[in-house]
Amino acid sequence: MRSLEFKNRTSSESIKSLKLITAIKTPYLPDGRFDLEAYDDLVNMQIVNGVEGVIVGGTTGEGQLMSWDEHIMLIGHTVNCFGGSIKVIGNTGSNSTREAIHATEQGFAVGMHAALHINPYYGKTSLEGMVSHFERVLSMGPTIIYNVPSRTGQDIPPRVIHTVAQSANFAGVKECTGNDRVEQYTENGIVVWSGNDDECHDARWSHGATGVMSVASNLVPGLMRELIFGGKNPSLNAKLMPLIKWLFHEPNPIGLNTALAQLGVVRPVFRLPYVPLSLAKRVEFVNLVKEIGRENFVGEKDVKVLDSDDFMLIDRY
Amino acid sequence: MRSLEFKNRTSSESIKSLKLITAIKTPYLPDGRFDLEAYDDLVNMQIVNGVEGVIVGGTTGEGQLMSWDEHIMLIGHTVNCFGGSIKVIGNTGSNSTREAIHATEQGFAVGMHAALHINPYYGKTSLEGMVSHFERVLSMGPTIIYNVPSRTGQDIPPRVIHTVAQSANFAGVKECTGNDRVEQYTENGIVVWSGNDDECHDARWSHGATGVMSVASNLVPGLMRELIFGGKNPSLNAKLMPLIKWLFHEPNPIGLNTALAQLGVVRPVFRLPYVPLSLAKRVEFVNLVKEIGRENFVGEKDVKVLDSDDFMLIDRY
Amino acid sequence: MRSLEFKNRTSSESIKSLKLITAIKTPYLPDGRFDLEAYDDLVNMQIVNGVEGVIVGGTTGEGQLMSWDEHIMLIGHTVNCFGGSIKVIGNTGSNSTREAIHATEQGFAVGMHAALHINPYYGKTSLEGMVSHFERVLSMGPTIIYNVPSRTGQDIPPRVIHTVAQSANFAGVKECTGNDRVEQYTENGIVVWSGNDDECHDARWSHGATGVMSVASNLVPGLMRELIFGGKNPSLNAKLMPLIKWLFHEPNPIGLNTALAQLGVVRPVFRLPYVPLSLAKRVEFVNLVKEIGRENFVGEKDVKVLDSDDFMLIDRY
């Protein structure tokens, strides 16, 4: 599918302007397949609350537990249903260059507006290999590079970013190593989204970040909109901090999955290796919702603790 | 993805009204991947000439040579680029019930307007098995059943059609066994599209068929529009007959693939087991184009004979 | 994996000498996955009764309902467990040249002794395309060509066979079009196995066939051994005929699947689109077993009629 001209291609510039992007949750049916009805509701609540983009099948959306055909289908579905109202960023990265190429071609073919690319996690490679990997996909469309060494086992150093930033398709970096790195980039004209909810307020208002790719916005999209669009707001930031700490008590998306089930907006179905947070933590969440205000969270049902028996853990999804 | 409500779902009724549907060709790049630029041009020429629907990845489009992820991607791509201008019918049928279910779920999820379903070819099954197979997919959305015993080795008899026709999603039959069968259905209120270009004029104007699912319309969409919309026209039908005979000299889409390459609208790349028509037949095509008029065919380049060396036969696509 | 030299490669000559080959049934667990315990028992009963080869994932073994990774796994499993006692012929054919190449490479890599190749069913192609298709896989190892136009919709004519027979890897033909064709080949030195249980006695003893690729031998391997090795035996042939007619009352393997479940050697689990034979037919089978003698059939449990409720029909396997 070389050198094709896609209809309605989005420019890198329009991607660069997005401030609030949600790494959207993928909800499941009791047999482990996608629950597209619940998914559509989740995306819709994001749009209604002013979120500008969604990352489909990110680590939060459990792209790592999807087959590629599920993943591309979900991208295509999101574009088809919501592409006019929200930017669709497909997490078509992989630690296999072959898979990253194939998925990115397919993602753009079904209309995604931008790709999110990770460096080769687990297998790792040299910096030269990292650049070669990114170069294979950068030609296909607007691209965001994602740096999260706590997951990948390997930092993407600034010199790699500066190399790939030469491409016209380079839109920016989702950076998780902290606000010093954020500032180092933004001072050099590189667009950055904070990948950490607990740092994003400061990243945005004190370190030049354009915005955030958020997990918390799955739960409280309106408050995150205020945090990112409404000007410096240390008190709102402080108010959100206990929720954010709770969310990341275990590796994401364990907290998010548990919370959304407790809010009644997704079925309490987990694809293994994810399991719900403990009862004590679930009680804590109910209290957090009360403190912050149920009305600030997605959904309309009462927040519940849920019994351990309420959760379904699926291994052959 | 059970019981999900898709956005913009098309009704079976709106599918039933389509008269001219093209089993669209899938063009390839020299390495065997899809040539989406050429594909987009092909679809666009269909729209411009008044074709109302395309079958994506039919036998003409070589769905049998696609991996399912290629197939679903192409459906999603077509919906995304052209879904507002033309109905997209995904050939998500299979001789494996598992594959038919999976592909049909995915096809509707990425927005196809209807599914085309074949009975289990090659493996075959009992009539009871055939009904069970179709029942597994009928609940998902508007469905057209495709009967072509010369390919499948097994006729779908009227009693199977009458059983599946009970479903609200049943839109009609693509029938290739001849106009007696067509009339038998249309007299009983079942919508039929002729699956044979050489019989479609009579099917439409004398046997009650709603229209045609055409191969020839890939080449002469405007003339096929006239044939199907313009009233009884035996002289146009007679004029097209030599072209249609030429097209089906070898199993479809061998003729179509050769013709489109000669017209310069697709690269002369074949996925095996298809190979181009012989030199003598290619010379014949050039003459057919002259007789019918180059202006009635798609594309704007001169029609060429092409050397045998011009064709690329790909085995690892 | 070009030009690799496999260990323990079997010669085409050793394949040509096999007389009794069973198209082995694939049994399932209640969730639709392979029941390898039952499978191992089935293969073992074949070996004990003097069967010389098995076709893995043939149409009888429902290769058309397998994913390729299941299919190759089953070939590798069979080689690993039984490759020293019986020849393993993988049905790695496909109507997609790409898939046939890939599966055949993998099948030989995991040790299969020969490949069975079908012409491109459903999609069909020209005779030139058919030859090109077979040529792409013939170089890989011993190859049997399978002609069954009632399934494929297209006969493989003798001139195609004579062309591919030039390859040193060509072992012979599994022919289903009748004993005239069989004799036409055997008179010209081409090895033929009858693909029809009802014709195989005459094929073997009157028309020069080397033997049979049998479905019935799944049920009565010892009697089939006698029929094929023991010299002309019209009375045994006549004795088996009612069973064979029963077996093919509906498209194979519907009868076989039903029979093996009734004999208690496989779970009554069907992958759709296959469904069991009717109650009346199941009663008939019990009587056939009594007439032929339970001791001639595989397994040791009493043959049962089974209730319709005993059967499980799986659609997402």
Place this chain on the structure above:
Amino acid sequence: MRSLEFKNRTSSESIKSLKLITAIKTPYLPDGRFDLEAYDDLVNMQIVNGVEGVIVGGTTGEGQLMSWDEHIMLIGHTVNCFGGSIKVIGNTGSNSTREAIHATEQGFAVGMHAALHINPYYGKTSLEGMVSHFERVLSMGPTIIYNVPSRTGQDIPPRVIHTVAQSANFAGVKECTGNDRVEQYTENGIVVWSGNDDECHDARWSHGATGVMSVASNLVPGLMRELIFGGKNPSLNAKLMPLIKWLFHEPNPIGLNTALAQLGVVRPVFRLPYVPLSLAKRVEFVNLVKEIGRENFVGEKDVKVLDSDDFMLIDRY
């Protein structure tokens, strides 16, 4: 494939006794497919030099760049060709529980003797999730757990190991966090293989490790045999250290891939994102070979520096 009884199943005890296991390299043809001829030679050289087991498709063998069907094929191939001479340990782990289950079932079905399982890298999970993940595969056969937090981003703590060690199938741990952790396990009766070539001598002779899962043994299997079987040997260990440091200058298997190409035992073909070591490093390797002695390395050709142009980097493999 639940509860099946595999033929020739290896006991966990026999796995526990293996001292020298090589994480075997996967060599490629110029189009990126496996070069099975070269692979067979590599495995054969391991056997000849006294290596007792191979890990197929480990990170060294680039399992992360394989499709699962390639991976399972390679396991089946290795079992079929060499299973009588060397233990075959399939790296059927994954960060997706579904994939780990599926691959492990298939790996045991084609005859692998043991599975190597990683914790969910990149996606990560809670300790409870980690245990649940391992529990889903432990029932299938002898299992080695692999801890390499520098790749996975998450340590497997001793309490997880002690939990999974309750399973009769638990064979031991491949540990990369250092010899303190090794000793902590071996003192408690848990079998450990060092996953670090630079620490394995001390692990074996001073910290109770059973042996090593080695990368260096791809190059110098005889010397590694001596190091692990021949008693404490600090001078041999010191002699090997420069080679080992060289090997891990860039993330493994970059060094190994480069070295084996320089030794002429594999084609200089890299699957991206891996790229060869620099010219300076390649010159260094030639000197290392001279110092240690060409005769101690695999292959018989002269070691070469190779030009940068000699290497082929493949992205669509």
